[in-house]
Amino acid sequence: MNATSVERGTALRGFALTAALLSGLMLAGCQTSGPAGEFNNxxxxxxxxxxxxxxxxxxxxxxxxxxxxxxxxxxxxxxxxxxxxxxxxxxxxxxxxxxxxxxxxxxxxxxxxxxxxxxxxxxxxxxxxxGNYDAAYIGRGNLYRKAGRTQDAFNDFQKAIQLDTTDARAYHNRGLIYQSQGQHKFAIEDFSTAISLAPDAAEPYNGRGLSYLATGDEDNAFSDFNMAIKLDGQNAEAWANQALIYERRGDKAKAAKAYREAVRLNPSYQPAKDGLARVS
Incomplete structure (x- = not known):
């Protein structure tokens, strides 16, 4: 995903990691993009x-x-x-x-x-x-979310979903809000629905992987980060998150390789830079 903006959430409340790893993973979550992401599918x-x-x-x-x-x-x-x-x-x-x-x-x-x-x-x-046009609610919800109007954004995504939208963005973005609030069970459900609607999109896999990791399900998290990379090899966040799993497992060589790829794709992506420094 060619991210043009970075949004930081509090996706991993209560997740028992060291302070450094927790900081890096929080920064790795809840990222969205500009045009590339909107036109992903x-x-x-x-x-x-x-x-x-x-x-x-x-x-x-x-x-x-x-x-x-x-x-x-x-x-x-x-x-x-x-x-x-x-x-x-x-x-x-x-x-x-x-x-x-x-x-x-x-x-x-x-x-x-x-x-x-x-x-x-x-x-x-x-x-x-x-008043029944789902795309407008989803678009306005994105606008609200990026402006920090989280409840307004949630209401718009919720409205689109109540209108039986088949647009994966409604579920993905509501999932990001649930994730930012530490409601990972609901987030995982929304990311999974987004994946069923847009199976070729990398972002819901990356998002779901973070919530899996937050709930201690490292294997499913790793699988989702790998799938995100398979679908979008330019996704720096997914590479950094994959690297974090390798780091947690003590495989510093593979972690360094993945962090380097994340830094290559996005030289300003701080979680990848911090991770690379830890394992180098």
Whole structure:
């Protein structure tokens, strides 16, 4: 996961480790990303130049159809072209002021661009138009969680789940909140549901591994960290967490190797740097 922001939780209350290991593992948990994480389960080919060209051709044939702009804006977003995406969502909303999906999509782009107030306004508008739109609750919940409004975030993820969402993010993010509160049984259940909905996503495995470790289930934790690495070899947190298991088992050579990989992937990731110093 190419993390663009680091969020620290208190995921491991009551977990009997040395102070140094506890500090490192707490920092290794509850991380989220920017665009890469949001689009984790979306085919990046949908944002390719070839696909953009075909979508542009559709818009040229029917320039008054707001759906065309919404679809192309989503493709631009997947491809990291955020200003182009913003322009398309603006056009979609101009053509249809009640296009709740476009408001939610534009909110996501505003988040990535750092325009948090504009993002919140768009999520609110999307929900105002359609109070049953799960994606808007999930997006707004992420916005709240990153702003430290944990209860508001929990309420939004809960609402999406009550709407029978099939979006793994609702369960994953609610699991992160449970984890931060030390409610690891509930966290493990949510991460497991997220995995069932998005089996190719590394983050729920990494999150569940931390909660397994917090409850003393080292074997399942190790298995989850390994799976997270298998699914996303660029996940520095998962490498650091795998290294911690090796360290706890006294295998300093393998621990050092995994910590080095975590540092290589993210040179500023302090838990990996601290871990490497301990085992070197």
């Amino acid at each position: 979306i085919d990046k080919a949908q944002g390719s130049s070839e696909n953009i060209s075909s979508l542009s051709a559709v818009i040229q044939r029917n320039p008054q159809d707001p759906e065309g702009y919404n679809v192309r804006g989503s493709a631009y977003g997947r491809g990291g072209q955020y200003q182009a995406a913003l322009k398309d969502f603006n056009q979609a909303i101009q053509l249809n002021p009640n296009f709740y999906q476009a408001y939610s999509n534009r909110a996501l782009i505003q988040r990535f661009l750092g325009n948090q107030e504009a993002a919140l306004a768009d999520y609110n508008r999307s929900i105002q138009i359609n």
